[in-house]
Amino acid sequence: MNIQHLDKTRGHYLLLGTAVGIGSGIVVSLFRLAIEKLSGLVGRAYHAFHSQPTWLVLWLFVSLVAALFVGFLAKSDSDIKGSGIPQVEGQLRDELSTNWFSVLWKKFVGGVISVGLGLFLGREGPSIQLGAAVAQGLGEKIKANSSDTKILLSSGASAGLAAAFNAPIAGLLFVVEEVHHNFSPLVWLTSFTSAIVANFVSLSIFGLKPVLHMGQIQSLPLHYYGLLLILGVLLGVLGRFYQVILLKMADWYHLLPIPEQFYGLVPFLLVIPIGYFWPTTLGGGNQLVVAFGEAIPPLATLLFLFALRFVFSMISYGASLPGGIFLPILSLGAIIGAIFGMISVAFFGMDLIYVKNFVIIAMAGYFAAIGKAPLTAIILVTEMVGSLQHLMPLGVVALIAYLVVDLLGGAPIYDSLLARLLQQKPVKLQSKKVVLEFPVFADSPLDGAMVRDINWPERCLLTSLTRGEQELLIHGDTIVRMGDTLHILTDNRHAGEVFRHIQQIAK
Known part of the structure; x- marks a missing residue:
């Protein structure tokens, strides 16, 4: 009798996970498609400005209108600010309450504009929040109780990440490791179901090619593993520095003599010269990582790219625009890995073909340090790159980077962002x-x-x-x-x- 009841319960949650996966997969895939289309138009526009520079005046006007529009959206619903992951975690801890429909359409529109116009923001955080909003809407429709609503929210978050990056296992691990910090059989079952279904929807639209496909990857020889220890420590230190600066950005923005909802004017205007001179650097950075699979730029170029992407990603996210930090973190990690790899080639005699390994390894290590979610980082990068040749070095670097940040007093970045959010926004x-x-x-x-x-x-x-x-x-x-x-x-x-x-x- 108990077994029959358990089977019925699991069947019920399988159906719920499937429904959430379909809804979230469609919404997030449309979100991702809209960003890609707008980003393509923006790239062509910046290319045209070189032959018609007077059009920059019109583009300046477009950017101002976009910043004001997104600002008004954020003012009407503050829950769409930032990546959205802290808000989802707050809901699951019963510390926040959101209007799912308002978040759904405003985050969608605001995220498409912010990421699509080239700001250094990622689509994954908004995708997770969009997936959770779809799940919350389903929960209200079926009048789910508090416990079931949390399971649905978890599955929506998992589905959102899976559809954003074609990474269903990472979607599940993110919910278990980052959001819940524990293993619940029903959460696991529902979240994995929704992630698989959402990923299938996304693959049907975007194809089977991994998001960060970098071509053939060689296995890193064991005699280079000593370098991984140095890289892990470096990523841990730089990851802690990233955490500190990101959490300080809100205080620095408060020094500006403009209303908070219009902080977005700063990145929307600063992105114009960046797009004009370096259009290939725009957006979350996935195209930059993919380009590393074909050719690694010179060391001086890599150092410039790191400085540019670090500073402007802070400016972009600090303005509390609808956009995430997953992709910016991964792209910064890739650049750090490329810099470390090129230095290893120049000073330690490493073969140039292994620089790509360090690009991939550093992506996982940097994310593990900042998010303090090493398992998610390892599987996420593995699924996004589409290669299993680097699991052992990924594990070594992720573990070391995690331990270094822990020794330096770093907390998971989304926990810190949620704590700051709750201080700024007392919720009744x-x-x-x-x-x-x-x-x-x-x-x-x-x-x-x-x-x-x-x-x-x-x-x-x-x-x-x-x-x-x-x-x-x-x-x-x-x-x-x-x-x-x-x-x-x-x-x-x-x-x-x-x-x-x-x-x-x-x-």
Whole structure:
């Protein structure tokens, strides 16, 4: 009887995941297609300006109108600002509430304009938020409860990333490692289903070629692995520097004598000379990484590209425009890898054919350092490049970069962005009951503790725990074990406070 019930439950969530995957796959694929079409038009326009420079005056007017329009969109709904990933994480922690339809169309339009006109922003963050918005809309349509809504939001986020990058496994790992920080069988099942379905929709439109295909990749010989240790440390230090500067940008923008919703005027105007002189650098940077597969530029050019992309990606994201940092981070990592590879060729006698390996390895290491999600970074880069020749060096560099950032006090960038968002935007939520899910890890003080001996926060009630695939009712002398998931009943207005309190206990 229990097995039949479990099978019915899994079948139900498979159907939900399929529905979310279809909806998210269509929306995100259209979003991606619109950005590609607009980016192509913008590239041709900048090329034409060299023969007709007077048209730059008209383009200046277009950029001003675009910046003002996106600013008004963001003012009407502040939840479309930035990548959207912190907002999704806030929803899953019951710390934020959003209007899914408003986010859906405003993020779509604002993201297409911001990324399509060449700002150094990525499509993946908005894609994750768009997928979550589709899932939230489905949840409201079927009147899903709080727990099911969170499962749907997770599957929508997974589907969004899968469709944006043709990376379904990375979409699942992102939800497990970055968003939830734990493994839930139903979340896994629904999210993976939605990611596979969304990826199929995306592949049907864009084809089977990997997003960052770089041609044939040779396996890196073992005698070069010493260089990976140096690269990992370098990426960790640079990743921590990226975190610090990105989180400072909002404070620096506040010094400008213009309303916050119009900060976008700065990057929309500064991108014009960049597009005029260096049109191939525009956008998130995927075309730059693909170009490295054909030829690596000279070292001086690489240093210039890194400086340009680092500074302007900060300016672009700091203005709180609808756009992500996944692709900008990956492109910066690729440039760091190319610089390190060329230096290794010049000073350590490395063969030039292995520079591409360092481009790929550094992408994963830089993302692992900044996002503190090494498994997601490894699988994401593997799926985007379409090669399995680099898994071992990817793992080495991602691990070292992660540890270096940890030693330097860095936190996952999206957690930091969410904390800043909650400070800037106090949210008034309508009171309703919610159930928090809290995982117990191997190094947690909760492991082996009796329920009655744990200093539980106020305004919450531990109702049950999941152990394996069994849900157990608890009493005072129930012993909590590693691998358990605690189910904690509270009010959504206090959910964030309760969750953080239990986090402190668990440390």
